[in-house]
Amino acid sequence: MAGGTADECGSRLKPVTSELRTYSYLGPAGTFTEAALAQVPEARGQRWVPVRNVGEALADVVEGRSDAAVIAIENSVDGGVSTAQDALATVPGLRITGEFLVPVEFVLVGREGATLEDVSLVAAHPVAYAQCLQWLTRTVPAHAHLPAASNVASAIGLLDGTSDADAAISPPGILDHHDLTLLAANIGDNPDAVTRFVLVSRTTAPPPPTGADKTSLVVELPDDHPGALLEMLEQFATRGINLSLLASRPIGDALGRYRFVIDADGHIQDERMADALLGLRRFSPRVIFLGSYPRADRSIVHYPERYSDDVFVEARDWLRGLISGAPED
Template sequence: MSIDPEAPVRRTYSYLGPAGTFTESALAQVPEAREQIWRPVRNVGEALADVVEGRSDAAMIAIENSVDGGVSTAQDALATMPGLRIVGEYLVPVNFVLVARPGVRLEDVTLIAAHPVAYAQCLQWLSEKLPEHAHIPAASNVASAVGIIDGVSDAQAAIAPPGILEHYDLELLAEGIGDNVNAVTRFVLVSRTVAAPAPTGADKTSLIVELPEEYPGALLELLEQFATRGINLSLLASRPIGDELGRYRFVIDADGHIEDERMADALLGLRRFSPKVIFLGSYPRADRAIVHYPERYSDDVFVEARDWLRGLISGEPDA
């Protein structure tokens, strides 16, 4: 078979599989990923390793949940795997359905397979509708449903994402069973290190910053790098570095772009303060909300201040 040398090369995207996961729903939001190769993997580490080692061009991973907070496995992987850059973020509503093999009725269900996180987010509904049920933990939201299809699970029903119904022959017993109707998971698309896309005015910058040796006020000093430049933080999460007790790194999402004067100045301050700063990327916010800040922190103010200092150094007369 001959290969057309002018045919476009298809890109490969890794995501937490199998088909039907929330991660697949996030990847479906990426216009440039459509009609490309989607590579299902078993965990976040494998997805990011695909990118680092060149098997994939990018990976979609969950980074934060509005109910459970930051995804620690993803945060730790980004802190320890060099050569990665976040290039976009995507939001997926977290809705759950209760499914079973065809013919099973809701009143037949006494044993439910579910990932522990999904189970915890549906417990109120389950306690009301199936008060005498028991729970079997599953490895993932999709695995819970696949197990009852394959017969390897003793459960009569499973908690799964709505997308599962597009890929498997299952009976829908109930939908919208999550206790928090506003639950959302935030996903990020990660590539190898590239230049940040141009600022849009509705951007976010992600960083991982280690504190220097422990002393009173160290965290306050870190936060002041942003506060004194008018930068809002939408995420601040601590993770242990792991080499000894009491040593932490902080995962940070800051409103703005690295090309903004105030953000660039904050990064310079962090670099002087911290033994290790990992720049994960500046990228458009998923909600496209314009970042607002006081006028005294505009780019023009920073540029004018630098010009003023330069004039003082060169001996120019005061204006």
């Protein structure tokens, strides 16, 4: 495995005790999640453990089998990954410490000796199939689709005899781990498609602000009344904070009850962000702080000068002076 070592059995049976750090990721080897983990500087040369789903990855972290896990949280084509968002909202003791972007590229692979002309049945995860459908329609118009459990399982089925497909849609990394024939590369219909992954650890203090940061939250509305969502959004708007993600997810206890997954530009140590969190805490029955961490694109967060830290500090000092009876300038 590039950048790490995989222990698919032993390291999952007991808490981490070795000097190596352990990272869980959605496996098997060759997935987009593995490509995201390869971007984590501190994970290089450490132990990488493939898991079968997001819940298993986060359980590894909470129960101490792994030091951190990488999970997909958002896709530029399909939107938020609901299973990951729901897990982060309901599993306590987790903190996002970083994010990483992976271009969504797909290849068509076959067994040794296969050619593109041989293809009539294509194995693919339904999401991957949908993102390659235009290319398939143009190039293999008479094909049929065989749904697969994952992007990597579609290809492995060709090798272990469990699939009747002639070819499979998979991530490019599959070719680094399995003897497959590349039939076509870059077959995705959207060349700009990107998946965002986050690095999740047990609860810890956020890394220091860099000026190019993002804060992730989960917020529940207090009740269902006209303007409730607007009241929540005003906590950010009145402090000059831009939201890069706002997704609703059902809480599950009744119809019409939703929580909101939010990514806000800035760091919890920024005065404007801290003030917004205080406002949310007063407004919402439940606010989950998922973390403040550097943006993957390292883009500096810009905001109007009237929302700078100095303005918030000066206003607070002014109020303290009024309360203390200090003479005004």
